[in-house]
Each structure stands twice: as structure tokens, then as C-alpha cells.
Amino acid sequence: MLVGTANLEQLAAEAAEVPQFAAQEIACEDVVCLQLTAEMPNAARESVLPPSLHPTVPAALSIQVYAVGNSPWGSFNFATTRISCRSGVRARGFTTRTVVDNPEASAGMRSQLGFPAVIGTVRFRHGYDGASVQVGLDGRDILHIEAIDPEPMGLDDVQYTGTLNLAQTPKGLRLMQVEAHTQASRVDRLQARLEAFDSAGWGNPLLDPIYVIAASMTRIQLVYPPVRFVCKADELAFTGTEPVE
Amino acid sequence: MAAQTRRVRVGHGAVVCVPEMNHPVRVAERAAALDLISNGRLELGTARSSTWTELGGFEVNPDDTKITWDEFVRALPQMWMQEEFEWEGKAFAMPRRNVLPKPLQQPHPPMWVTVTSPGTELDAAERGLGCLGVSAAGYEEQERRTKEYHRVIQNCNPVGELVNDQVHTMNFLYCHEDYRQARDIGVPMVNAFNVANAHLYWTREAYPTRAYQTLGNAGAAMKAKKPPADDPSVAKGLPEGVGVGDPDHLVRTIKRWESIGVTGINFLLNAMEMVPQEQVLESMRLFAREVMPQFRNADDHAQAVYTPAAIEAN
Numbered sequence: 001m002l003v004g005t006a007n008l009e010q011l012a013a014e015a016a017e018v019p020q021f022a023a024q025e026i027a028c029e030d031v032v033c034l035q036l037t038a039e040m041p042n043a044a045r046e047s048v049l050p051p052s053l054h055p056t057v058p059a060a061l062s063i064q065v066y067a068v069g070n071s072p073w074g075s076f077n078f079a080t081t082r083i084s085c086r087s088g089v090r091a092r093g094f095t096t097r098t099v100v101d102n103p104e105a106s107a108g109m110r111s112q113l114g115f116p117a118v119i120g121t122v123r124f125r126h127g128y129d130g131a132s133v134q135v136g137l138d139g140r141d142i143l144h145i146e147a148i149d150p151e152p153m154g155l156d157d158v159q160y161t162g163t164l165n166l167a168q169t170p171k172g173l174r175l176m177q178v179e180a181h182t183q184a185s186r187v188d189r190l191q192a193r194l195e196a197f198d199s200a201g202w203g204n205p206l207l208d209p210i211y212v213i214a215a216s217m218t219r220i221q222l223v224y225p226p227v228r229f230v231c232k233a234d235e236l237a238f239t240g241t242e243p244v245e
Numbered sequence: 246m247a248a249q250t251r252r253v254r255v256g257h258g259a260v261v262c263v264p265e266m267n268h269p270v271r272v273a274e275r276a277a278a279l280d281l282i283s284n285g286r287l288e289l290g291t292a293r294s295s296t297w298t299e300l301g302g303f304e305v306n307p308d309d310t311k312i313t314w315d316e317f318v319r320a321l322p323q324m325w326m327q328e329e330f331e332w333e334g335k336a337f338a339m340p341r342r343n344v345l346p347k348p349l350q351q352p353h354p355p356m357w358v359t360v361t362s363p364g365t366e367l368d369a370a371e372r373g374l375g376c377l378g379v380s381a382a383g384y385e386e387q388e389r390r391t392k393e394y395h396r397v398i399q400n401c402n403p404v405g406e407l408v409n410d411q412v413h414t415m416n417f418l419y420c421h422e423d424y425r426q427a428r429d430i431g432v433p434m435v436n437a438f439n440v441a442n443a444h445l446y447w448t449r450e451a452y453p454t455r456a457y458q459t460l461g462n463a464g465a466a467m468k469a470k471k472p473p474a475d476d477p478s479v480a481k482g483l484p485e486g487v488g489v490g491d492p493d494h495l496v497r498t499i500k501r502w503e504s505i506g507v508t509g510i511n512f513l514l515n516a517m518e519m520v521p522q523e524q525v526l527e528s529m530r531l532f533a534r535e536v537m538p539q540f541r542n543a544d545d546h547a548q549a550v551y552t553p554a555a556i557e558a559n
Contacts, residue, residue, distance in 0.1 A: 001437065001440050001441055001444075001517065002444060037450075037451045037452070039301070054440065054443070054444055055444065056298075056444060056445070056446040057298055057444045057445060057446060058297075058298060058301070058446060060297075060446055060451065084446065084450065086440070086443045086444065088440070088443075089439050089440060089442075089443035090443075091443075091447065091450055091460055153453055153454075153455065154455050156458065157453050157454060157455050158453045159447075159449045159450050159453075159460065161450060187453070189453045189454075213297065213301065213451045213452055214451065214452040214453060216453040238436070
């Protein structure tokens with residue numbers, strides 16, 4: 001059995017502060033989501049995850065870029081990088097960093113959902129012929145994706161796994177299990193090229209997407225319900241999972 | 246094992262039927278050779294893989310695997326039965342050849358399909374193939390799938406010359422006189438297998454496609470029900486339907502599976518070397534002594550323990 005070996009203190013350095021668990025859902029409307037999956041070198045698979053999580057074989061990550069038309073924080077774009085992993089036997093993505101182009105949304109995602117959000121630029125052009133993404137942070141370009149040739153798919157043909165965000169919560173340092181309920185009205189699969197990926201900019205110099213697997217673009221309604229479970233970051237999910245009352 | 250045993254059926258664990266991984270002629274040859282070595286005891290499992298771990302390694306397009314699997318299961322019986330075989334398809338093409346050796350069983354060995362995604366049991370039924378469930382499902386879900394399978398197979402269009410209408414499931418086995426010891430040793434074994442299995446990177450997670458609608462075995466495991474309060478396994482702290490417990494518990498459990506139409510169970514005896522070999526052997530001996538005699542054919546040493554029924558298709 002493989003388990004994460006990352007140093008928790010280092011991982012926690014950028015952890016969001018969640019003063020209280022939100023009781024209300026957060027609804028985002030008119031959302032376009034581009035998701036790209038890629039394999040990473042297996043050599044880094046354990047060292048990028050906290051000790052509560054198991055890596056996948058092969059090691060993989062997913063990059064998600066969202067254009068949100070309307071939300072409690074207004075319209076905004078954000079991009080997030082997640083390491084594919086398992087919490088117990090469940091498929092999850094462990095967030096390394098989230099870049100948001102709207103300060104209010106960034107603050108809300110940190111304090112209510114535990115995303116390790118920072119403010120940057122997220123340019124997300126999407127159209128009938130494909131998509132283009134450029135993300136900037138502290139004056140550096142940290143992500144550039146070009147995706148072409150959209151191919152219509154069924155509305156259930158894309159999988160979004162739950163997200164785990166390491167955050168300082170009322171229960172202490174925990175992985176917050178953020179579920180995203182999505183309802184798609186359009187799904188396309190695209191041919192994507194990862195033109196640039198700055199691993200340090202995404203929170204961990206060991207991240208290295210060496211082989212792009214696939215990309216999809218969806219039009220969705222996105223709802224984040226109140227967080228129901230958190231997990232101790234240094235204990236396996238079987239014993240370390242706690243309900244949020 | 247095929248050469249050293251005489252009575253047990255020999256299951257050729259599911260062959261992944263995509264041409265990038267296995268050419269169908271090679272599959273036919275290997276299976277026929279195994280049938281000869283085992284003196285006609287082969288059961289051939291077919292599959293298409295549900296993990297990017299495997300499919301990605303061979304650069305297989307996940308959209309195509311159901312199509313190529315379908316071609317394979319239609320071509321294999323013809324390769325075994327015909328002196329001159331030729332094929333022109335999407336998965337493969339070949340000019341006329343005699344594929345050798347031919348299997349011993351006539352008309353050909355029984356074929357199976359591993360069922361991970363819900364609905365694949367119907368693909369099996371439509372083609373007259375046995376249903377080999379490999380994902381965890383509770384009694385209720387398995388009963389629903391089994392009924393549907395038997396309903397559909399009555400009007401199947403068999404891919405070969407025999408219909409294999411059997412339903413097998415996968416389970417774990419650890420048997421001990423003291424259910425507490427069985428639980429303390431067997432349940433961690435089950436959990437270790439499930440966690441190790443979950444390390445696989447599911448195709449659906451990696452690749453948007455209509456061909457894979459669930460997260461492999463893990464998806465089914467997550468939906469498995471906890472045992473109802475009147476299930477005797479609850480009192481013993483054991484999960485529903487899992488073959489871990491004392492002989493009495495195992496007899497009850499297997500009879501319950503049998504009552505909902507399951508005709509055979511493939512037991513995993515160990516996982517991740519969690520159980521020392523001597524304890525595995527003790528578990529098997531106890532199972533053979535106390536549990537197996539409670540079931541059909543267990544005392545009939547002259548016959549194979551399991552022989553698939555060949556039925557006439559409508």
C-alpha cells in the first residue's frame with residue numbers, strides 16, 4: 001500500500017484559514033470548466049501527498065479552469081491544480097494551489113471551502129472551436145493550455161472527483177472534503193496541448209505533467225454544498241475521517 | 246496448475262480483449278493449449294479493462310474497447326471450431342488460416358465476461374456468455390443484475406456453439422472456527438485488497454468517454470450496502486455477503502448468494518500477503534471440511550466440481 005510522505009508543516013504553510021464551517025451551499029451559475037488530466041513521474045507520487053492519502057498508479061494530476069458567470073462573489077475565473085489520489089478507496093484530487101482573478105472570490109474560496117487560493121490573472125477564452133488558458137502569478141506565466149477540435153459527448157461522460165483542501169479548520173489542520181455538484185448542459189472532449197506549466201507556481205516543484213491524457217470542456221451549473229466531512233492529514237481515512245456537525 | 250490438478254475447473258483469468266494488448270489468435274492458441282493441458286477443464290474469461298493504468302500503458306483508445314471486445318468474443322469460437330478461419334473487422338483482420346491447436350472441449354470451452362460496469366451483464370447475456378462479477382455488490386444489487394441477466398439470456402444470440410448461463414461473483418475467503426479470529430484476520434485482508442485495488446487510475450477519471458460510466462471496482466464498492474440489522478453477520482461484526490467468518494457463517498452466506506441465482510463464487514484467498522501461508526491453508530482445509538459438503542456435487546469426486554450447462558438458444 002502506497003501512502004503520502006510529504007512534510008505536513010511545509011504543506012500547511014499556505015493552508016487556508018476556515019474560521020467556521022459554512023452552513024449554506026454556494027451556487028455558481030453559467031460556468032464553463034476546462035479539465036485536463038496528465039500523468040506525472042511515479043518517482044514523485046508519494047512525496048507530493050500528505051500521509052493520509054494514497055497516490056494513483058500511474059501518478060496523475062488534473063488541472064481545472066473555470067469561468068464563473070455568476071456567484072455570491074460575482075463573476076470570476078479560477079484555475080486549480082489537483083493531484084489525483086485516494087482517500088481510503090475513494091477517488092479524490094488534492095489541491096496544491098488555486099489561482100483566482102477576483103479578490104472577493106479568492107477570500108471566499110479560502111475561508112469557506114479551504115482552497116489554497118491566491119490572487120492572479122486567469123485568462124480563459126472558450127468558444128465553438130476550442131479553448132485557450134493563460135494563468136499568471138506574481139508576474140510569471142504559470143500555465144498555458146491550448147485546446148482544439150471539440151467533440152460533443154454525452155452529458156454524463158466526464159467525471160469530476162471530489163476535492164481535498166488542506167486547511168486550518170475549527171477541528172484543527174484537516175483535509176476538507178469539498179464536493180462539487182454539477183449539472184452539465186454541454187460536454188466536449190478536446191485535443192489539448194500543455195504549452196507551459198510552472199510547477200513552483202502551482203505550489204510544488206515536484207509537479208511535472210509529462211503526458212497529457214485528455215481534456216474536456218463543459219457548460220455546467222456548479223453547487224458547492226456545505227462540507228460534510230474532514231480528514232486528519234496525518235491519519236488514513238478509515239480512522240481519520242470526521243463528520244462536520 | 247492445469248497439469249497438476251485433475252478435477253477443478255481451470256479459470257483463465259480475464260483476457261483483456263483489445264488488440265494492442267493481446268492479438269486474438271494468440272488468445273485462441275493459449276486458451277486451446279491450456280484446455281489440452283488441463284484435459285478439457287478450461288473456462289475462458291474475457292474483459293476490456295477499466296483502468297487507465299492498463300489501457301494508457303498500451304495507448305489504447307478507451308472509446309474502442311467495447312467494440313474490440315465484441316469482435317474478439319465472436320471470433321474466438323470460430324478460430325477454435327473452423328479449419329479455415331478468416332476475419333475482416335475493426336479490431337483486427339487476417340487472411341484464411343487454420344488456428345492451432347484446437348481445444349479439447351467440444352464444441353469449445355465456456356466463455357465468460359468480467360462485469361465491472363453495471364450493464365455489462367446484459368452484454369454477456371445477449372451473447373450467451375457467462376457473467377463473472379468482479380466488483381463488489383450487495384445481495385439486493387446482485388439479485389437485480391442476476392434476474393436481468395437470466396431474462397435477457399433466454400433470447401440471446403450466442404457468439405459460439407454453446408450458451409454459458411452461469412453467474413459467478415468475486416468474494417474473499419477466510420474461514421476459522423472462531424468468528425472473532427476470522428474477522429480479525431479476514432477483514433484487514435479485505436480492506437488491504439480494496440485499498441491496493443483503489444490505487445489504480447480509473448479510465449473514467451482520466452479520460453472523458455461514453456465507454457466507461459463508473460469508477461471501476463471502487464465505484465461499485467462505494468455503493469455496497471451495509472448489512473441489514475437482521476443479518477446474522479451484523480452480530481459478528483462482518484460485512485454483508487463477504488466470505489469471512491466461521492463455517493456456519495460461510496454456509497449461510499453462500500446459501501444466500503445461491504438463493505439469488507449466483508451459481509459460483511471465485512474466492513480471493515489472500516491479499517498483499519496479509520495472511521501467512523499456513524493460515525491460508527488452514528482456512529482452505531476448514532472450508533473444504535465444514536463448508537463444501539453443504540453444497541451440490543461436493544461429494545461427487547467422479548465429476549468435475551463445476552460443469553457449465555449447455556442450453557439450446559431460442
